[in-house]
Amino acid sequence: MFQEPDYRENLSLKLSEVLDDIGVNERMVMRRRRHLMLLETTSNITYRLTDHNITNHFLGSQSEGTTSIGLNSDLDILLCIHNANIIQDWSEWEHGKNNYLMIQDEKTTPGYCFLQKLQPDVPLPVTVIPNExxxxxxxxxxxxxxxxxxxxFPDTVNHGPSNVSQGEPGICDIDNVPAMHCKSWPKSASAWLERQGNGRWPTQDMRRYAASTGCFVVATGSKISEYPDLEWRISTSLAERFLMLNLNITQIRxxxxxxxxxxxxxxxxxxINISSxxxxxxxxxxIENTEPCTWRENxxxxxxxxxxxxLQTCVQNDCCSHFIIQxxxxxxxxFTAETKHELSKNISDFIQSDGQGLLRIKIDDxxxxxxxxLKMxxxxxxxxxxxLQIYKMIMSCNYISVAIHISRNVPLIFKYLxxxxxxxxxxxIIKLMAFSDNGYRLQHAASKLNLTCCKFLAPFLFSTYGSSLASSSIGENNQVSQEALDWLSAGLNSDISSSRLKLASVFYSTGDMEKAELILRHIEQQYYSFPVVPICGCYVKAHLGTVEFERVCGEQSEDCITHITAVCVKFIRKEINCVPHELQxxxxxxTQDDMIHRDEVTDFWMDWAAVDSLPFLYFLQYKIYRQLQRHQDQQQALGKLIRTIETDENLGHRETALNILGQCMEQENRPQQALNYYLRSLQQRARNNVAIIHICKLLSGLLASQ
Known part of the structure; x- marks a missing residue:
């Protein structure tokens, strides 16, 4: 086949078909982009609700849709910190602001700058060092x-200007890149606005929009700089993302x-010799230097x-000019001379193979x-x-990712509240609803994303606020106000179980066992009517979906997330009177020693009660049936709790489930089994685990009884 005169066109078409099959097509590109924009918008709403002067921008292959399952591309997050006014011209100086002037002179590497501190009250340079x-x-x-x-950043390692969160298998690495924003287009990129290649791409309209995004200064110096601690890299990341979003499918492939x-x-x-x-x-x-008709499937x-x-020419010349800041x-x-020679030879060998090299790529088969x-x-x-299977897999991963992201952002709001x-x-909560209402009224793309994200976030906040109100009134008179019940009811559709479990726990805490049991029975029916995946954002772990879960994800929009995920239940301290004492x-x-082993940024939830939905469901059933003296149902609930702990791979709080199971065993007068479960809990998490208290209490009680 490789000897046929028209083999290049045939190879191109077959290659396009293969890429289509593995999910590199218009449909999946748009789906990937939508997914990342949901994550970005959720993060930024969370920052606004918690009064953090930060904006996240999700960049790179994941946000552009220019990846595949096998490439397992990193997620690049540019963390823009709005604590300074970065300017390029004195006219941009603002009174009372933390102003810095971008300086590019003979001492700075091209594409980099210094940041000179200016006075806040007059447009003049500062002359005295303000701090270290x-x-x-x-x-x-x-x-x-x-x-x-x-x-x-939590759980990260230094990686140039970024901090890389190390993902587990099935979880991509995350590059967090701290930066500051400058509203104006970089002067060093002004020539790009007028540059015109043979491809007449980007268009002038595209260039004008790109310029409106301004630029960032990223905290890293050039490798060849004499001042590596003082240089800041000038980044046009948003402009570059905009350009990538305007490529056709052949260019993406x-x-x-x-x-x-x-x-x-x-x-x-x-x-990392050559970067992506x-x-x-x-x-x-x-693309800029070729006719648009060049970029077609055949x-x-x-x-x-x-x-x-x-690329080979760039390597040989040690020169790859930035597309915008040339x-x-x-x-x-x-590169060293040896590395350059090897890279050039490898590229040359691949080119000369005339397509044969493609047959040796194992990524995505x-x-x-x-x-x-090619019928070889x-x-x-x-x-x-x-x-179709790949499409379902991608959608399944996307929906699980959205659910995890929500389950990680909601606690950040809880912590603030x-x-x-x-x-x-x-x-x-009213502020959040204002974001949502704005999205409903304006109906442009960004506002619609706000609306969708608020729709996911709001029920969790409704439920927690309602439970906090209920806890306050239970503490006073063991009753629940109608306002609390209204808020709890408004939050019932956060996911398939967690907010409903909070409502059931409220009724249990006031002694209304019949209502609590009715809610639990409904949750259990719903749980087994859908292919539900437990979601926990407290720990970094892979979440696995079943084939049936993937089928649902492939057929429905992201709205289905609320009835195919079961988020772990978190009770903040304000809700303590709505929490069974075993979970309190x-x-x-x-302990004081345990605090040393906590990450203050990510482990704040350890001051709350957190438990996976299904174990908590069966635990509540066990307690309620015990109160109702329905012994057979009580034992069935206990059996289901044990089976869930033993078989569900997706549990995030297995140690907590083992702790409440141990307390059930104590109530069953089975102290040896209770001790075994507590010890297993410690095997799951040796530190920051209340199992050690349960063990001490149990042994103390046994000794006292003897």
Whole structure:
């Protein structure tokens, strides 16, 4: 086949079919983008509700939709901290603000700048160092060090300007990049606004929009800089994301193939010789300098070859000019002579293979799939997941990811509200509803995203506020106000179980066992009517969906998340009177020594009671049937609690489930089994685990009885 005269066109079409099959198509690109924008919007609403002057921008392959399952691309998050007014011209100085002037001179590396501190009351430079984050250079300028905003981020390792959260299998790594925003377009990129290549791309309208996004200063210096602690990299990330969102499917597929080649042949064993950003830059230059008609499906292989030739030229010349800030050489100081020679040879070998190299790509089974498409092997020679199965897998992962993201953002809001009085809690919820109402009225894309995210977040806040009101009134007169019940009812559709379990726990706490039992029976029926996945954002872990779960995700919109996920139940301290006493212990899990082993940024929830939905459901059933003297139902609930703990791989709070099971065993007068469960709980989590208190109480009681 590789000897046929028209093999390049045929190879291009078959390659396009393979990429379509593995999810690199218009439909999935749009789905991936939608998913990441939901995550971004949820984060930013959370920041606004908690009065954090921060904006997240989700960047890179995940947000662009330029990835595949096998590439397992990182998630790049640019964390924009709005604590300074970064300016390029004195006219942009603002009275009373923390002003910094971007300086580019003979001392700064192209594409980088210094930040000179200015006075807040008059547009003049500061002449005295205000704190240890600044330094005076030889010219007498007070400059900001780039180390001042590098983290700290939870569970991260330093990685240049970013902090990388190390993902477990099935969870992508996250690059958190701290930065500050400048409203104006960088002066060093002004030439790009007028530059015009053969492809007449980007259009002038696109360039104007890109310029309106301004730029960022990222806390990192150049590898070849004499002042690595003082330089700030100028980033046009939002403009670049906008450009990537305007590529056609052939251009996107070309980029995906470049990354597969990069990972398979140029950066083996996770070495970082050539970055995917360099490949993206090469692609953008190629698009700019070729006719639009070049980028079509039947010419994909030729487009790929053209990009590889350009990449090889960049490597040989040690020069890859940033697409927008052309004077910034992305490859400056990147390679040794030996590495450059090896990379150039590997690229050359791949180009000269005239397509044969594609057959050796194992990512997403691309090589084997291509062999089947080209009829080089029989149709059944290999087993592959169908395009429909892959679509369902991607949607399943997306929906689980959204649910996890919500379950991580909601506690951040809880943490903020816990420090406030009830009136402030209510005002925050009204503020959230204002975001939602704005989305309903305006109906443009960003507002619709606000509406969707608020729809996911609001029920959790309603439920927690209602439960907090109920806890207050239970503490006073063991009754629940109608207002509390109204808020609890408004929050019932947060997910399939957690808010309903809170309502059931409220009724249990007031002694209304019949109402509580009715709610629990309804939850259990719903739980087994849908393919539900337990969700817990307290720990970093992979969440597994069943085949049936994937089917539902493939058929329905993200609205289905509320009835196919069961988020773990969290009770803040304000809700303590609505929490069974067995679970109240969890609010006091940490000794003074344990506190040392907690991350103050991520582990704040350990001061609350947190439990997975299904174990809590069966525990409440056990307690209620005990009160109602329905012994057989009580034992069935206990059996279900045990079975869930033993078989459900998705439980996040297994140690808590074992702790409440141990207390059930104590109530069953089975102390040895109770002790075994407490010890198993400690095996799950040795620190910050109230099991140690249960063990001490149990042994103390046994000794006293003897």
């Amino acid at each position: 984050n600044h330094i005076i250079d030889r010219s007498g300028r007070v400059l900001l060090k780039n180390t001042t905003i590098q983290g700290p 070309c980029y995906v193939l470049l990354k597969m080649i990069l990972k398979s042949f140029l950066n083996p064993q996770n070495e 950003f360099m490949c993206k830059t090469v692609l953008l230059h190629c 010419n994909l292989f030729s487009c790929l070859t053209y990009c590889l030739l350009e 004077e910034n050489n992305l490859m400056a100081g990147q 691309l090589g084997q799939r291509l062999q089947v498409k 092997v029989p149709q059944g020679a290999y087993y592959f997941k169908s395009s 816990e420090m406030k009085n009830m009136r402030t809690m209510k005002q925050s 212990y969890e609010m006091f899990r940490s």
